[in-house]
Amino acid sequence: MKLHGIHVPHRKNTASLPPVRPEPPKTVTIPMSMHIGRPAKALVKRGDEVRVGTKIGEADGYISSPVHASVSGKVQKIDEITIMNGSKVAAVVIESDGLQTPDESIQPPEVHDLDTFIDAVKNSGSVGLGGAGFPTFVKFVTKDLSVFQEVVINAAECEPYITSDTRTMLDRGESVFKGVEALKKYLGIKKFIIGIENNKPEAIANMKRLASQTDGVTVHVLPAMYPQGGEKVLVYNTTKKIIPKGGLPLDVGVIVINVTTLAFIAEYLETGKPLVEKCITVDGGAVREPKNLVVPIGTTIADVLEMAGGLKTDPAKVLYGGPMMGIAVPSLDSPILKNTNAIIAMDAKEAKPPRTTPCISCGACINHCPLRLDPREIARAYKLANAEELEKLCVDLCMECGCCSYICPAHRPLVQTNKLAKAVLRNYQNSKKEGK
Numbered sequence: 001m002k003l004h005g006i007h008v009p010h011r012k013n014t015a016s017l018p019p020v021r022p023e024p025p026k027t028v029t030i031p032m033s034m035h036i037g038r039p040a041k042a043l044v045k046r047g048d049e050v051r052v053g054t055k056i057g058e059a060d061g062y063i064s065s066p067v068h069a070s071v072s073g074k075v076q077k078i079d080e081i082t083i084m085n086g087s088k089v090a091a092v093v094i095e096s097d098g099l100q101t102p103d104e105s106i107q108p109p110e111v112h113d114l115d116t117f118i119d120a121v122k123n124s125g126s127v128g129l130g131g132a133g134f135p136t137f138v139k140f141v142t143k144d145l146s147v148f149q150e151v152v153i154n155a156a157e158c159e160p161y162i163t164s165d166t167r168t169m170l171d172r173g174e175s176v177f178k179g180v181e182a183l184k185k186y187l188g189i190k191k192f193i194i195g196i197e198n199n200k201p202e203a204i205a206n207m208k209r210l211a212s213q214t215d216g217v218t219v220h221v222l223p224a225m226y227p228q229g230g231e232k233v234l235v236y237n238t239t240k241k242i243i244p245k246g247g248l249p250l251d252v253g254v255i256v257i258n259v260t261t262l263a264f265i266a267e268y269l270e271t272g273k274p275l276v277e278k279c280i281t282v283d284g285g286a287v288r289e290p291k292n293l294v295v296p297i298g299t300t301i302a303d304v305l306e307m308a309g310g311l312k313t314d315p316a317k318v319l320y321g322g323p324m325m326g327i328a329v330p331s332l333d334s335p336i337l338k339n340t341n342a343i344i345a346m347d348a349k350e351a352k353p354p355r356t357t358p359c360i361s362c363g364a365c366i367n368h369c370p371l372r373l374d375p376r377e378i379a380r381a382y383k384l385a386n387a388e389e390l391e392k393l394c395v396d397l398c399m400e401c402g403c404c405s406y407i408c409p410a411h412r413p414l415v416q417t418n419k420l421a422k423a424v425l426r427n428y429q430n431s432k433k434e435g436k
């Protein structure tokens, strides 16, 4: 099968820059929802003293995740903020005392079997750090360990600009492999594949060096072709297994885990320090000093940009994430979330949208879609509000990678239309379920 996808400029300007850890900001704003699933319930109120790692939000329900203070100081208020998907959520605003005093309760978790391992991962506050934000522990819940055949460690980092996973592989390689040992021990998995694009030679060398000292780990070097890190694409390209329509990697015996998430889990098992900080890439034409930063979760984007030397020009667009799948930030007061891996502040030239012209039926969007979808027909069906046709065209499979929009010579807003079309199909399917 031919690998579809596109070649994009890599712009990995910060790959050789080890992350720096600036002074903590004066305040942080920590939303109770930084994950897929139900928001956490706030456990603190105005005036409460907190320390780094104090639990400030309790997981609410099965698919949820606890939230911890990322600075020591005093709770200023419980605010309501708008998050990326446009919904409003409670957020704990903490005024930092600048001391970063750790919570006294922090200590390595007691882990001796699968159940205690899953509890530990849940208590750590871990969610998919590569961008998905799915609570990590859910991936490990099973009644039958034999379903876990292999782990694909997602180290592709195929989005332009972003190098935070690259830095994990260079600076925290030992933690990645301690994570491998933990999954071997508690999940009984023997086979691990690290999928890395070939544009990261130093990270590949470090992973190969460590893999040579560890049983069962292979490093799979992939062509640098976007979206190599898309879950379905990565699983196929590393294992030749095809995840069925509407299915999960586990349907073909695979757990996919982001390389930084795995390193974090290993570090949590050793220290008990929950997820309170993130390494993020700060780059883009408007940023004075592109770099990798380790910042407390909840640091505002305005503060992050200051930590990167400030802006050299007014940004025309600021993104959470990279230019292919990133989402425009609602405001520079928006906070760094658990799953933020980059802030890209684009100048006017980078952000200028090209002029849209009529479709010339060239088929490039279909030829470059990794999932062989037909964005041109999806756009037609969407315009006609034909939900049955959208269902036939499998628009719900679209992973919103943006390859179709990128390659379209007419600059049609295909991925944007797909997002809207998916919502139309969802409503139609929900109405059908409710018998309307």
Ligand code: SF4
Pocket: 358, 359, 360, 361, 362, 363, 364, 365, 366, 375, 376, 407, 408, 409, 410, 411, 412, 414
């Ligand atoms: S790539 Fe653009 S111009 Fe070509 S068929 Fe698709 S929508 Fe039409």
Ligand code: SF4
Pocket: 368, 369, 370, 371, 372, 373, 374, 375, 397, 398, 399, 400, 401, 402, 403, 404, 405, 414, 415, 418
């Ligand atoms: S249709 Fe969806 S999955 Fe296919 S290229 Fe476009 S955005 Fe990516």
